[in-house]
Amino acid sequence: LVMFLDSATVIQRIDTIALAIALMTVLPLAVSRDGRIPFVYGFANMGLMYAFMFYISEDYGIPRSSFWEYLADNTIAFAFVMIVSSAILKINNTGLDMAESLNIELRENNEELESTNEELKATIEELEATNEEFEAQNRELVDSQEELHASREELLAVFNGSHDAFIIFDEMGCILEVNGRVLEMFRVGREEVLSMNLDDLSPRREGFHRHLVVLRRVLAGETSSFEWEAVRPGDGITFNVDVGLSRLNRRGMQVFLAGVRDVTLRMRIEEAIKESERKYRLITENSTDMVFTMDMDFRFTYVSPSVSKILGYTVDEALGLSFDRIFTPASLVLVYNAMARTRELWKEIDPDRTSFIELEMYHRNGTVIWTGNKFSFLKDESGRAIGFTGVTSNISARKKAELERERIRNQLVQVQKMEAVGTLAGGIAHDLNNILRGVIGSLSLMEALIDREDQLSGENMKGYLETAMKSSLRAADLTRQLLTLSRKSDPLPAPMDITNSLYNVLKICKNSFPKPVKLDFTIPEKGIRIHGDPAQIEQVLLNLCLNASHAMTIMRKEEEREGGTLRVTADSVRSDGDFTARHSGAEQDTSYVRISIRDDGVGMDAETQGHLFEPFFTTKSKSEGTGLGLAMVYGIIQQHGGFIDVSSKPGSGSTFAVYLPMLEGEEDAPDGLPGKVGLIRGTGAVLVVDDENAILRVVRDILEQCGYQVISVENGADGVAVFEKEHASIGAVILDLSMPGMSGLEAFEKMKIIDPGVKVLLASGFVESESIRRGGEMGVAGLLRKPFTAKELSAALKDIMPSALT
Numbered sequence: 029l030v031m032f033l034d035s036a037t038v039i040q041r042i043d044t045i046a047l048a049i050a051l052m053t054v055l056p057l058a059v060s061r062d063g064r065i066p067f068v069y070g071f072a073n074m075g076l077m078y079a080f081m082f083y084i085s086e087d088y089g090i091p092r093s094s095f096w097e098y099l100a101d102n103t104i105a106f107a108f109v110m111i112v113s114s115a116i117l118k119i120n121n122t123g124l125d126m127a128e129s130l131n132i133e134l135r136e137n138n139e140e141l142e143s144t145n146e147e148l149k150a151t152i153e154e155l156e157a158t159n160e161e162f163e164a165q166n167r168e169l170v171d172s173q174e175e176l177h178a179s180r181e182e183l184l185a186v187f188n189g190s191h192d193a194f195i196i197f198d199e200m201g202c203i204l205e206v207n208g209r210v211l212e213m214f215r216v217g218r219e220e221v222l223s224m225n226l227d228d229l230s231p232r233r234e235g236f237h238r239h240l241v242v243l244r245r246v247l248a249g250e251t252s253s254f255e256w257e258a259v260r261p262g263d264g265i266t267f268n269v270d271v272g273l274s275r276l277n278r279r280g281m282q283v284f285l286a287g288v289r290d291v292t293l294r295m296r297i298e299e300a301i302k303e304s305e306r307k308y309r310l311i312t313e314n315s316t317d318m319v320f321t322m323d324m325d326f327r328f329t330y331v332s333p334s335v336s337k338i339l340g341y342t343v344d345e346a347l348g349l350s351f352d353r354i355f356t357p358a359s360l361v362l363v364y365n366a367m368a369r370t371r372e373l374w375k376e377i378d379p380d381r382t383s384f385i386e387l388e389m390y391h392r393n394g395t396v397i398w399t400g401n402k403f404s405f406l407k408d409e410s411g412r413a414i415g416f417t418g419v420t421s422n423i424s425a426r427k428k429a430e431l432e433r434e435r436i437r438n439q440l441v442q443v444q445k446m447e448a449v450g451t452l453a454g455g456i457a458h459d460l461n462n463i464l465r466g467v468i469g470s471l472s473l474m475e476a477l478i479d480r481e482d483q484l485s486g487e488n489m490k491g492y493l494e495t496a497m498k499s500s501l502r503a504a505d506l507t508r509q510l511l512t513l514s515r516k517s518d519p520l521p522a523p524m525d526i527t528n529s530l531y532n533v534l535k536i537c538k539n540s541f542p543k544p545v546k547l548d549f550t551i552p553e554k555g556i557r558i559h560g561d562p563a564q565i566e567q568v569l570l571n572l573c574l575n576a577s578h579a580m581t582i583m584r585k586e587e588e589r590e591g592g593t594l595r596v597t598a599d600s601v602r603s604d605g606d607f608t609a610r611h612s613g614a615e616q617d618t619s620y621v622r623i624s625i626r627d628d629g630v631g632m633d634a635e636t637q638g639h640l641f642e643p644f645f646t647t648k649s650k651s652e653g654t655g656l657g658l659a660m661v662y663g664i665i666q667q668h669g670g671f672i673d674v675s676s677k678p679g680s681g682s683t684f685a686v687y688l689p690m691l692e693g694e695e696d697a698p699d700g701l702p703g704k705v706g707l708i709r710g711t712g713a714v715l716v717v718d719d720e721n722a723i724l725r726v727v728r729d730i731l732e733q734c735g736y737q738v739i740s741v742e743n744g745a746d747g748v749a750v751f752e753k754e755h756a757s758i759g760a761v762i763l764d765l766s767m768p769g770m771s772g773l774e775a776f777e778k779m780k781i782i783d784p785g786v787k788v789l790l791a792s793g794f795v796e797s798e799s800i801r802r803g804g805e806m807g808v809a810g811l812l813r814k815p816f817t818a819k820e821l822s823a824a825l826k827d828i829m830p831s832a833l834t
Contacts, residue, residue, distance in 0.1 A: 074106050193269075193288040196276065199243065201226040204283060213290055214260050224261070231259050231266060246273045246284060258288070267292040297414045300406065301329050304417070318420040321406060326367050329415065338399070338422050340392030356396060359387040386423065398427035521668075523691055524562050525555040526621055530598060533569045537577075537594070544591025545577050552598055556621045557691040560668045565688075568661050569596075572625045572684050575658070579629025579682060583647070592628030592681070600690060611671040611687070619690040620670070626683040632676040640674060708822040710829055712759035713737040717747035717775060718791070719767045727762065730818045736825070744770030748778045755783045760829050762812065765792035765799055773803055780807070787828045791816075 081099060187194055188207045193214075196205040203224050211218060214229060242252045253272040259265070272287040301321060318339070319332040331346040339346065339354070355363055362385065382404040389399050403418030530551045537547055558565075573594060580592035601607070601622045608614045632640070636647060641662040665672050669689050676682035707730075714736045716727050724740040731738045739754065741747045744767050751758060761779065765772040772790060779786045790803045793814035800811065809828040812821065 074103065077102065077106075191289075193290075195226075195286045195288060196278065196283055197226055197286065198281070198283050199247075204278070210288070213288070214258070215262055216260075220261075228261055229258055231257060242273065243284065246275050247282060249275065255291075256288075268295060293414065296408050297323060297329075300408055300414060304406070305330055320418055320420065322416045322418075324413070324415055326416075338391075338397070338420060339389060354389055356388040356390065359389070362387065386427070389420075397422055398424045521559055521561045523557055523559055524565070526558050526560075526565065526598065526623070526688070527551050527555050529562055529566045529569060530596065530623075532566055533573060534596075536570060537573055541573075541577050541594075542581050542590070544589075545580055546591070546593045548593050548595045550595075550597045556598060556600065558621055558668070558688050559691050560688065564664045565668075568664050568686065569623065569625070571658070571661050572686070576625055576627035576629060576682070576684075579627050579631075583630050595624070595626040597624045598622070601687070610673070614671065614687075619692065620687040621690050623686040623688075624683060625686070626681065628681045631678045631680045631682055632674075633678050637674055637676060641672075707734050707818055708826045709735045710822070710825060711735055712829055713739065713754070713757050714825070715747065715751060715754070715758050715761045716740045717742075717744060717761065717767075717772070718764040719743055720764075723764075727821065730821055731825075733818075734822050734825070743767060744772065744775035748775050748782075751779050751786070752782050755779075755786070758786075760787045760789060760809070760825060762789045762791060765790055765803070771799075773799055773806065776803070776806060776808065789824055789828060 078099065081102075188209075190207060190209060193209040193212075194207045195203060195210060197203050203222055203226065206218070206221055210216075210221060214221065216224075242254065246252055251272065251274045253270065256269050256271045257266050258269050260267075268291050270289045270291050274285050276283050276285040304321065315332060315334050316337060318335045318337075319330075320328060320335075321330040323329055328347050328349075331343050333343055335341055335343060335346045341349065351360060351363060366383075366385065382402060384400065384402045386398060386400055388396050391397055400421045400423045401418055402421075403416050405413040406415035406417045408414045530549065534547065534549045534551075541547070573596070576594050580594070581590045584590055599622055601620050603611075603614050603616050603618045603620060605616065608616050632647070641658050662672060665686060665688070671687045673685040673687075674682065675685075714731055716724060716731070716738060718724050718727070718740075719742055721742065724742065728738040728740050739750060739758070741750055744763075747761070747763070748770070751761065763772045763775060767775075772792075776786075776788050776790070779788065787809040789810045789812050790800070790808045791812040791814060792800055803811070810824055812824050816824075
């Protein structure tokens with residue numbers, strides 16, 4: 029391109045070509061480290077340059093002199109470039125060689141370091157494994173040491189806590205170690221006994237060295253036991269012991285371990301029993317009662333021949349009997365409990381004490397007899413208890429009589445429980461009467477105020493009074509029903525709404541039935557009226573609901589789950605031919621209220637249903653039913669002109685349907701309102717004590733209207749305190765009989781101490797009460813029965829306070 033396209037001069041072209049070729053000569057430095065390559069490449073380029081220069085010089089006619097001059101200059105320039113290039117190449121190669129050598133050395137060092145690092149890692153892992161192994165071994169050593177320490181403590185506890193004496197001694201009889209029992213047995217100190225030889229604990233005629241043959245056998249690995257007479261070094265008293273010998277390795281030395289047990293007590297017991305047998309054999313062998321002796325471990329040591337009369341065994345057979353073959357399970361528990369207490373307390377129990385216990389025993393023929401067992405401690409000459417002696421008598425006849433008396437007593441208790449039911453109902457009536465006392469008293473006061481036209485006019489007020497009085501009389505009627513339930517008065521049939529009875533029974537069921545029994549009462553919103561006695565109707569409904577509850581709970585088998593749903597519904601039905609056919613005496617086309625009581629209980633078969641309403645027939649246990657409940661239900665329903673149906677299947681529950689004649693026409697119950705009240709006025713101070721605030725307020729208002737000054741307190745203790753301060757000005761006291769804390773009678777007693785002439789009007793809602801009788805005997809001035817009207821209250825005060833004015 030330079031030669032053919034450039035317009036420069038020939039010389040300039042030649043220079044340009046030379047420069048390009050020179051640059052091309054340097055190029056191998058970048059691609060080769062071999063020094064020969066630049067020279068070969070340079071000479072090749074020089075030859076090329078000479079060829080081009082020769083061509084140009086011939087083509088353009090350049091003189092030879094000029095050609096050779098340019099050729100020489102360019103040759104020198106090429107030679108310089110080649111030399112410099114070679115030098116640079118050499119320097120570069122040297123640097124590269126040094127770098128490569130250094131890189132090789134670094135790689136070798138790095139590989140060596142990596143190898144060293146791997147070795148270090150392996151060494152560290154090995155050290156860690158070794159350390160973990162050392163830690164595990166250390167833990168094992170610590171655990172072993174703790175176990176050894178615990179074992180040592182345990183062995184020391186056994187060694188020192190044993191009832192036997194332990195002595196460790198060497199072949200020469202020198203005592204090396206003892207336990208605490210040795211110190212007690214030989215009555216020596218620890219340092220003293222460790223300085224002794226076994227011969228010091230033996231009588232001189234019976235030295236322990238005489239048992240050397242036995243010691244040699246023990247050293248050979250045998251164990252040995254023998255009797256030995258020991259002596260207490262301090263007082264020289266000898267006693268008999270049993271000795272057991274064994275070999276023991278103690279700190280690398282073969283020593284002996286002797287277990288020593290004092291058998292003096294056992295020998296004395298044996299001697300005492302023999303003496304006792306000799307003294308009393310004649311008496312015991314001719315006695316109808318069985319005489320026995322036992323050791324402190326409650327093992328029979330003697331049984332008199334009369335055992336055959338009581339239990340049917342021979343003496344030898346009786347001595348070998350175990351307690352479980354003699355006593356019934358219940359009596360066996362009593363015996364073992366008595367034995368345990370005796371073992372724990374025998375040192376503290378008075379040895380002269382005699383105990384008596386009644387137990388059931390098995391006769392040889394398998395029958396059970398009742399026995400009375402009197403026993404006391406058997407003592408040795410020093411008065412120390414060494415066993416028991418006792419006498420066993422056959423009390424089966426007496427026990428049978430006692431059981432019969434107990435049965436009769438339980439019947440009486442049951443009668444008393446029934447009386448307690450009446451007492452409970454009376455208590456409820458008392459609480460209701462307290463409420464009625466406030467209501468009726470207030471109404472009486474208001475009615476008295478209405479008559480005084482200057483203070484109140486009152487056509488409207490009389491209507492309110494009439495309504496309030498009817499409500500009060502209804503509450504009083506409820507009290508009468510409760511008293512009827514507790515046999516305090518006779519039932520009186522009257523028009524009634526049976527839905528009210530259902531609600532009352534529902535409340536009782538909710539409060540008293542077991543939780544598994546669910547209640548589902550469907551009571552009509554509109555009332556259903558019948559002619560009957562509410563108390564008896566509620567008694568019928570409650571009894572049927574109670575039987576249903578029992579059928580779903582206590583009458584189920586033990587493996588069955590208790591509970592179910594008690595469903596009670598009430599509706600009206602009209603009698604038809606089918607109804608009259610099923611119910612003898614029913615009138616056709618008559619309205620009846622039907623009350624259905626259904627349970628999910630055990631149900632009944634047809635035979636049971638046939639006897640269901642018979643007196644004393646029951647499917648419950650004797651403790652759960654008398655068989656009179658359904659008979660009473662049947663009688664009450666018949667008295668009310670009704671009927672009762674039963675449908676039941678075993679396992680499917682039962683349904684009782686009660687039919688009672690409905691009251692067709694509207695019948696108005698008598699209002700029973702009393703006439704107008706005339707209050708009896710008076711003067712003086714009256715103390716009123718009652719725990720009901722409403723009663724206090726009403727009585728105070730009534731008495732203030734009558735002209736009295738009133739002091740009212742809420743409990744007996746405060747009443748006594750006020751009376752003690754103000755008794756000189758108090759003309760009479762109205763005292764409630766039943767109050768929490770201090771009762772009315774207790775307060776009256778304290779007031780009589782303060783003022784023997786105190787005039788007390790005792791107020792009570794009980795119809796009959798032992799407390800009322802006692803109050804009369806104590807001298808109360810009068811009795812005010814709750815609920816009372818204002819006229820009754822003022823009249824009662826007139827009787828005991830002379831200041832009263834009409």
